[in-house]
Amino acid sequence: MSRSSRRDFSLVEIKKHDQPTDLWMVLYNKVYDVTDFCKYHLGGIEVLYDCGGSDATEAFEDVGHSDFAVEMLQPYLIGQVVVDEQKEYHKFAKEDDSLGSDVVESIKFDDSKSEGFTEYFLRRVQESTNVMVLSVVALSSFVLLVLVHLSR
């Protein structure tokens, strides 16, 4: 949706869009029409259906989504919650007091800091490689221990 056609929506209006064929959700006071996105969600369709028409910020944060996930959202942005009904999100207050008064939006949606697809892909490959190397080391140590034990 183009920037100019974005609108402000009341929570009552957003709530009406809670069906799989017409699914909106609120994240950090922004409204997303995720109807077409659901089938691509790596965390499954059902969790998104459960959040239809509501503020899914807390659930989204709880999963610890990557910057790539935040980037994925951008094409589905259709507007924002009307200013009077907007919330303030102080997510990092408990974990890091220095960020306590910051609104999450300013942290999560800073485009200059978000990870591109290539960085995301390389990071995921590196993470899987690390797990593989650790597994091989653990398995080799185990086999070595068994061999030492048998040779006694």
Ligand code: HEM
């Ligand atoms: C519509 C906005 C959303 C987008 C664009 C999105 C995107 C993603 C992406 C890209 C991943 C892969 C992991 C990552 O890169 O972070 C993921 C995983 C996941 N998402 Fe979402 N997500 C959204 C909303 C939600 C919501 C509202 C929930 C919970 C109610 C949720 C639950 C999960 C779960 C459980 C996983 C799997 C985590 C894992 O396997 O480690 N997602 N999502």
